[in-house]
Amino acid sequence: MSPQGFYVGRWTLSGSTIYITNLTEKHPAPAHATTEPQPSRYVFQMSLALRSRPLGRWNKLDFIGYDSVNVEDGEAVPLPLKHERSFWFSKVRSWLGY
Numbered sequence: 001m002s003p004q005g006f007y008v009g010r011w012t013l014s015g016s017t018i019y020i021t022n023l024t025e026k027h028p029a030p031a032h033a034t035t036e037p038q039p040s041r042y043v044f045q046m047s048l049a050l051r052s053r054p055l056g057r058w059n060k061l062d063f064i065g066y067d068s069v070n071v072e073d074g075e076a077v078p079l080p081l082k083h084e085r086s087f088w089f090s091k092v093r094s095w096l097g098y
Contacts, residue, residue, distance in 0.1 A: 007044070017064070018048040043069050045076065061087040 009023035023044040047064040061082045067076040 004074055009044075013050075016050045016052075018050055018061070019045070020048070021045045041070070045069055045072060058089040059089050059091070062090070 007023045008026050009020050011018055011020045013019075021043075023080050024040055024044070044067065046066045049064055050060040051062070052061040053059060063081050063086075066079045066081055066084075068079055069076045
């Protein structure tokens with residue numbers, strides 16, 4: 001079983017807007033691989049609006065934009081966000097280790 005749709009990127013927070021850049025999909029290298037994986041032609045970037053509540057419960061992330069960026073020339077093409085829903089979350093006060 002291999003993980004699919006696992007993207008790694010870089011994020012920054014500016015006011016109440018979160019910018020995520022250089023999103024690239026990470027593929028685990030099989031043990032028997034003899035060649036290196038081909039570099040991706042595209043990376044992705046997104047911007048999200050953060051709405052937080054005073055108690056830290058039911059915070060919300062709204063999608064503002066999602067772009068595909070060509071690695072060779074840096075051209076960003078917006079991707080449609082037709083059916084994207086907001087992401088609701090609450091902060092975790094403590095995390096018990098196993």
